[in-house]
Structure formats: C-alpha cells, structure tokens
Amino acid sequence: MSYDLIIIGAGPGGLTAGIYARTRMMITLILDAGEVGGQLVSLYPDKAIQNYPGFERIQARKLSDKLYAQVESMECEIKDREKVMEINDGKEELIIVTNKSTYHAHSVIVATGMGMFKPKKMGAKGEDEFEGKGVCYILPPKEDLIGKKVVVFGGGNSAIEMALIADAVTNTTIVHRRNEFRCDESNTMALKKSNINAVMGADLVSVNGDGRVRSVTLKQGDRTFDVEADVVLILIGISADLDDLKRWNLELTENGLIKVDYAMRTSRNGIFACGDAVDYEGKYKQITTACGEAATAANSAYKFVKKPYWA
Ligand SMILES: Cc1cc2nc3c(=O)[nH]c(=O)nc-3n(C[C@H](O)[C@H](O)[C@H](O)COP(=O)(O)OP(=O)(O)OC[C@H]3O[C@@H](n4cnc5c(N)ncnc54)[C@H](O)[C@@H]3O)c2cc1C
Structure with missing residues (x-):
C-alpha cells in the first residue's frame, strides 16, 4: 500500500499537517520517534501556554491532547516510538525506512522540530553526579516540589515560566549569568510580582550534596556563596540533534535547518517541511507558526499528489 502522505513528527506542526491532509481525504500516516505532542509533552507538559489563539491559558499537555484527539477523530493513522531513518527515492514514490518497518508514500512532510533534542548542560562540578x-x-510535577527548595538556572522564557510554576507551590530561586533576562515582557512582570528570589550576574560553581542535592555554590563577581537546594533545574536551552536532516539529503541553511520556499517545498521533489525544523528569514519558532506552515505544507502536498485542475 502507498500512502498519499507520510508526516514525520507528531508535534503541533505534524499533527496540524495531519488535520489539513485529512480534510482533503489524503491517506495519511504520522510517525513519531517519541511521544505524540513533541516539545509540548517532552519539555514543558505543565506549562500554561498563553499565546495559542482561542485559549486564554491552556496547559501544554492539554493542547497536545486536543490536537491528538482532533487528528485521530479524522481517521489519520498515527504511530509513536517509530523513528524514521531514511527517505529514499522509489519509482514515482518515496520509500520511508524506520527502525521498525518500511512504508511507501507519494509525498512526505518533515515536521521533526529540533530532532531528538537533548537539554544543554552547564558543565559544573557535581552536575552529572547529582543528575536524577x-x-x-x-520541571518535575508540581506535587513533588512541595516543601522543597528549588533553584532554577537560566534567563529565557522557559526558565522564568518554570520558576513561576514552582513558585506557586514552593520556595524558588532563579539564577541568571547575565544582569538582564532575555524573555517576554509579560514574564518579567510576572517575575516581579512573584516571591521568586532572582540572583543576577552569577555563575554555578558546583552542585553539592551527600547522595542527594543539598546546595549549590554560586560566584557573583568576587563573591562566592552557597544557596540551599533540594531541586536544581537547569533550563539554559536545548541542543538540537539535526543529523537526520543531513542524512535525508535535504538542502539546509547555515543554521543546519531545512531550506523551504514560500509553499514549504524542500529541495527534494515531493518532500515538504514545517515547524521548528525549517528556517527562513524572520522565522519565529512558535506553536502557531508551526501550525500555519503545516497548513501550507499539507496543501502543497495535496496539490503535488492529487494535481487538482485549479492548482
Ligand atoms: C520550554 C519551552 C517553552 C515553549 N513555550 C512556548 C509557548 O508558550 N508558546 C509557543 O507558541 N511556543 C512555545 N515553545 C516553542 C514550541 O514548543 C515549538 O515551536 C513547537 O513545539 C514546534 O513544533 P514542531 O511540531 O515543529 O516540533 P516539535 O514540537 O519539536 O515536534 C517534533 C517531533 O518530531 C519527532 N521526531 C524528530 N525526529 C524524528 C524522526 N527521525 N522520526 C520520527 N519522529 C521524529 C520528535 O520526537 C517530536 O515529537 C516553547 C519551547 C520550549 C522549549
């Protein structure tokens, strides 16, 4: 059997592409190497998203569940824990090889986000020893933080948003190596109104403990001091693993992401892309932009496969 479309990645981009493909009745399969939901479930399931239109606030996991339910209700086939390894050219079709099986499709949408990303480490003494x-x-579940001292490292939106979640239930400190945060103004305001203790211009020297974390040692200018800690949450970014994109022979930008045109076409015939995996001038990595690009990519795949008279 040959699918009309195979979508690689079930983050918000891939799921939205599935919704649009099914409105066109394309026979569609979505494959994800991990859990359905992408970064929303793997990186910030408890976060309240405040910039997805139509919801004043929605928990990331709930938004992912809603997208999943919507695409399933449209009879789109989805397989999780199946990693795409190769996309080969066949005779008028593409052959997709995963770690479990081989599939045939007339078109492909790459919606792999940041790939099989890993959180960045600080490289401080004790960090590896006390991991876990x-x-x-x-961020661990809120219930597990009650009564604990939480120290968050980072200065971007993620660090502040997770510190705010922790602060709702426990004593929280945020440490940033610069003197200013790099985040949305609404987060700076929320931080000011919170009880979070902000330590600016400080570096992590070591994580200390005795089988469990007990404190962190910080260096701020010439001063070195300890802050008590039970939980040390490090949110200084993620290292993307974009090796798949190189293996798939797609033309990439200097950032190592997929080059697309205005119709979300890649350099390979029949392969389209959307979401955090793509790059162009002015690209803004957000859920809404991933969804918008997904709608375009699905429409382009439809035109490519079905060749309607009006396209
Ligand atoms: C901490 C944090 C907070 C954020 N908060 C917000 C926010 O409030 N609002 C907002 O709009 N955006 C936010 N973002 C950004 C947003 O999460 C991303 O822009 C969005 O998830 C991109 O969606 P995507 O579908 O392109 O990729 P992803 O969500 O990264 O999903 C990609 C999927 O592809 C899968 N995959 C990768 N490689 C393969 C492979 N070879 N085979 C099969 N599957 C594969 C992965 O397992 C993953 O599930 C935040 C990001 C972070 C890190």
Whole structure:
C-alpha cells in the first residue's frame, strides 16, 4: 500500500499537517520517534501556554491532547516510538525506512522540530553526579516540589515560566549569568510580582550534596556563596540533534535547518517541511507558526499528489 502522505513528527506542526491532509481525504500516516505532542509533552507538559489563539491559558499537555484527539477523530493513522531513518527515492514514490518497518508514500512532510533534542548542560562540578538525585532538566510535577527548595538556572522564557510554576507551590530561586533576562515582557512582570528570589550576574560553581542535592555554590563577581537546594533545574536551552536532516539529503541553511520556499517545498521533489525544523528569514519558532506552515505544507502536498485542475 502507498500512502498519499507520510508526516514525520507528531508535534503541533505534524499533527496540524495531519488535520489539513485529512480534510482533503489524503491517506495519511504520522510517525513519531517519541511521544505524540513533541516539545509540548517532552519539555514543558505543565506549562500554561498563553499565546495559542482561542485559549486564554491552556496547559501544554492539554493542547497536545486536543490536537491528538482532533487528528485521530479524522481517521489519520498515527504511530509513536517509530523513528524514521531514511527517505529514499522509489519509482514515482518515496520509500520511508524506520527502525521498525518500511512504508511507501507519494509525498512526505518533515515536521521533526529540533530532532531528538537533548537539554544543554552547564558543565559544573557535581552536575552529572547529582543528575536524577535533585539535578533535572525538565520541571518535575508540581506535587513533588512541595516543601522543597528549588533553584532554577537560566534567563529565557522557559526558565522564568518554570520558576513561576514552582513558585506557586514552593520556595524558588532563579539564577541568571547575565544582569538582564532575555524573555517576554509579560514574564518579567510576572517575575516581579512573584516571591521568586532572582540572583543576577552569577555563575554555578558546583552542585553539592551527600547522595542527594543539598546546595549549590554560586560566584557573583568576587563573591562566592552557597544557596540551599533540594531541586536544581537547569533550563539554559536545548541542543538540537539535526543529523537526520543531513542524512535525508535535504538542502539546509547555515543554521543546519531545512531550506523551504514560500509553499514549504524542500529541495527534494515531493518532500515538504514545517515547524521548528525549517528556517527562513524572520522565522519565529512558535506553536502557531508551526501550525500555519503545516497548513501550507499539507496543501502543497495535496496539490503535488492529487494535481487538482485549479492548482
Ligand atoms: C520550554 C519551552 C517553552 C515553549 N513555550 C512556548 C509557548 O508558550 N508558546 C509557543 O507558541 N511556543 C512555545 N515553545 C516553542 C514550541 O514548543 C515549538 O515551536 C513547537 O513545539 C514546534 O513544533 P514542531 O511540531 O515543529 O516540533 P516539535 O514540537 O519539536 O515536534 C517534533 C517531533 O518530531 C519527532 N521526531 C524528530 N525526529 C524524528 C524522526 N527521525 N522520526 C520520527 N519522529 C521524529 C520528535 O520526537 C517530536 O515529537 C516553547 C519551547 C520550549 C522549549
């Protein structure tokens, strides 16, 4: 059997592409190497998203669940924990090889986001030793934080938003190596109104403990001091693993992301792309932009496969 469309990645981009493809009744399969939902479930499931139109606030996991339910209700086939390894050219079709199987499709949308991303590490003494024993890179469930001292490292939106979630239930400190945060103004305001203790212009020297994290040592100018901690949350960014894109022989920009034209076409015939995996001047990595590009990519795939008279 040959699918009309195979979508690689089930983040908000891939799921939206599935919704649009099914409105065109394209026989569609979505494959994801991990869990359906992409970054929303793997990086910030508890975060309240405030900039997805139509919802004043919606928990990331709930938004992902809604997208999943919508695409499933449209009878789009979805397989999780199946990683795409190769996209080969066949005779008037593409052959998609995963770690489990081989599929045939007339078109492909690459919606792999930041790939199989990993959180960036600070490289401080004790960080590796206490990973999983207090040092973490994803905010633990709120219930597990009650009564604990949380120290968050980072100065971007993610660090501040996670610190705000933790602050709702426990004593929280945020440490940033610069003197100003790099975040949305609404987050700076929320931080000012919160009880979070902000330590600016400070570096992490070491994570200390005795089988579990007990404190962190910070250096601020000439001063070195300890802050008590049970949980050390490090949110200084993610390292994208974009090796798949190179292997798939797609033309990439200097940032290592997929070059697309205005119709979300890639350099390979029949392969389209959307979301965090693509790059162009002015690209803004957000859920809404991923969804918008997904609608265009699905429409382009439809025109490519079905060749309607009006296209
Ligand atoms: C901490 C944090 C907070 C954020 N907050 C917001 C916010 O409030 N509002 C907002 O609009 N945006 C926010 N963003 C950005 C937003 O999450 C991304 O822009 C969005 O998730 C991009 O969607 P995507 O579908 O392109 O990729 P992703 O969500 O990254 O999904 C890609 C999927 O592809 C899968 N995949 C990768 N490689 C393969 C492969 N070879 N085979 C099969 N599957 C594969 C992955 O497993 C993943 O599930 C935030 C990001 C972070 C890190």
